[in-house]
Amino acid sequence: MNEIRDAILADQLDAVAGMKVPESYRAVLVRKDEQDMFEGLEAKEKDPRKSLHVEEVATPELGPGEAIVAVMASSVNYNTVWTSIFEPVSTFGFLERYGKVSELTKRHDLPYHVVGSDLAGVVLQVGPGVTKWKAGDEVVAHCLSVELEDAAGHDDTMMDPQQRIWGFETNFGGLAELALVKSNQLMPKPAHLTWEEAAAPGLVNSTAYRQLVSHNGANMKQGDVVLIWGASGGLGSYATQMALNGGAIPVCVVSSAEKADIVRSMGAELVIDRSEEDYKFWKDEDTQDPKEWNRFGKRIRELTGGDDVDIVFEHPGRETFGASVYVAKKGGTIVTCASTSGYMHSYDNRYLWMNLKRIIGSHFANYREAWEANDLINRGLIHPTLSKTYGIDEVGQATYDVHKNLHQGKVGVLTLAPEGGLGVSNPEKRAVHEDAINRFRNT
Numbered sequence: 001m002n003e004i005r006d007a008i009l010a011d012q013l014d015a016v017a018g019m020k021v022p023e024s025y026r027a028v029l030v031r032k033d034e035q036d037m038f039e040g041l042e043a044k045e046k047d048p049r050k051s052l053h054v055e056e057v058a059t060p061e062l063g064p065g066e067a068i069v070a071v072m073a074s075s076v077n078y079n080t081v082w083t084s085i086f087e088p089v090s091t092f093g094f095l096e097r098y099g100k101v102s103e104l105t106k107r108h109d110l111p112y113h114v115v116g117s118d119l120a121g122v123v124l125q126v127g128p129g130v131t132k133w134k135a136g137d138e139v140v141a142h143c144l145s146v147e148l149e150d151a152a153g154h155d156d157t158m159m160d161p162q163q164r165i166w167g168f169e170t171n172f173g174g175l176a177e178l179a180l181v182k183s184n185q186l187m188p189k190p191a192h193l194t195w196e197e198a199a200a201p202g203l204v205n206s207t208a209y210r211q212l213v214s215h216n217g218a219n220m221k222q223g224d225v226v227l228i229w230g231a232s233g234g235l236g237s238y239a240t241q242m243a244l245n246g247g248a249i250p251v252c253v254v255s256s257a258e259k260a261d262i263v264r265s266m267g268a269e270l271v272i273d274r275s276e277e278d279y280k281f282w283k284d285e286d287t288q289d290p291k292e293w294n295r296f297g298k299r300i301r302e303l304t305g306g307d308d309v310d311i312v313f314e315h316p317g318r319e320t321f322g323a324s325v326y327v328a329k330k331g332g333t334i335v336t337c338a339s340t341s342g343y344m345h346s347y348d349n350r351y352l353w354m355n356l357k358r359i360i361g362s363h364f365a366n367y368r369e370a371w372e373a374n375d376l377i378n379r380g381l382i383h384p385t386l387s388k389t390y391g392i393d394e395v396g397q398a399t400y401d402v403h404k405n406l407h408q409g410k411v412g413v414l415t416l417a418p419e420g421g422l423g424v425s426n427p428e429k430r431a432v433h434e435d436a437i438n439r440f441r442n443t
C-alpha cells in the first residue's frame, strides 16, 4: 500500500496503473456481532467512538463495470452516524438483502460493514466492460449504486428498484485505503483542490443539487426565497451557495452566532439564529405550538421585507416540519430529504391544501445530477465547506462530532494521504479560489 501511496504523492500516475492491487487494506467498519451494543440507550447517547473500528480487511474481488480506487481522503456524512449507532436500523440488513441479488453481490454480505460514501483518490484497476475510466485517473466518487436491469430506472436512475447508497447500503465504502465502486460512480477530481477538500462535497453537494436545483426537486429559480435549515451544516452549506449562485434569496437558519458568521461569510444576508430566538415549535412530546410557527413566519417576513418562503429546504424532520409547512407561501414547496430529529412528522394539513403547497420527497441524486454538482465545484462556482480533517484512526471522534452537532460544514478524513494539503495539481486555479475554499477551515 505504501508503494501505491508514494507513487500517487510523487504524481507518478502511470506507475500506479501498473501496480498490483494489495490483497488487504485498512478500513473503517462496524461489526455485525456488535449491532446490539447500544440497546436501551437513547440515540444521542450512542457513541460512534465505541462502534467504529479501523481494521485490516480482504480486498474484494473486482466485478464487471466496477473499479478499485486507492482512497487518499474521505469524509464523514450523517449516514456514517446512522450506521455507527445502528439507527434507525442496523445496516447489516441492507447488506444481507443486497447479498441475495446475485452471485456477485454476495461479496457485500459480510460480518463487517466498511462504511463511507465519499472519496477522492486514484483508480487502481477497472473491471471488464469499463471504458470511460482507467487505472491512474484522479477521481472523486458519488454514492449512487444502481443495477439498471429494470426499466423503471432508465428515466431517472434514482428510480431503479435496486438503487442503493454506496458505503451505507453496500459494503466496501470510502472510509478506507481502498474502495470498490461501480465505474458509473466516478467523476473527475477538481484539480484545484486537495484530496480532503475534493472528498468533502460529493454526497451532500449532489443531494442539495437535486433537492433544490434539479427539476426532480424544487426547481429553484431566480428571486425565490429559500428557507434553509442547518445552513452551515453538510447539506445546508451547499444549498446556501446554490441559492446565492442561482439568484435566489436564502434565509439561513443556524444555531449559534459563530454559525451565523459562517453563512454571512458565504454571502448570505438573511440569517436566523434559532437558539438565540429560542423557537419552541413543540409544547410537549405530542403538541405543537402554532403561535411559535407564526412568530417564526413573522421573523422571516421581517428579514425579507414582507415575503414568505417559496421553497423550504427540509431535513431536520419532526421538530421543524410543522413550522416548515406553515411558513411556505401559497403555492410554495417543502422539499425534504431527511428526518434527523424523527421521521414521524406531523403538520396542520389545512395550511397545505388550502394554500396549494406541495411536499416533495428527494433522495441523493442521479449520475447526471451528481456530475453537474461536481462540475460546479470543478468550475469554482461552489466550494467545499471543509472545517476540520481527522486521520483515519480518529474517525470515531470525527463521527462523534457530527452526531453531536459540534461541527460546521463537512468533516474530512485522511485515508492514504499522510497529511492534509496535498493533491492540488492546478495551483493557479486554486489561488483564485483560495479564500472561498478556506472559509470553513478550523471554525
Ligand code: NAP
Binding pocket: 077, 078, 079, 203, 204, 207, 229, 230, 231, 232, 233, 234, 235, 236, 253, 254, 255, 256, 259, 274, 315, 316, 319, 320, 337, 338, 339, 340, 341, 362, 363, 364, 365, 402, 405, 409
Ligand atoms: P449536518 O452536517 O449535521 O447538518 C444538519 C444541520 O441541521 C445541523 O448542523 C443543524 O444546524 C441542523 N439541525 C439539526 N437538528 C435540528 C433540529 N432539530 N432543528 C433545526 N435544525 C436542526 O448533517 P447533513 O449532512 O446536513 O445531513 C442532515 C440530514 O440529512 C441527516 O439526517 C442526513 O442523514 C440526511 N441526508 C439525507 C440525504 C439523502 O440523500 N436523503 C443526503 C444527505 C443527508 P444548526 O444547529 O446550526 O441549526
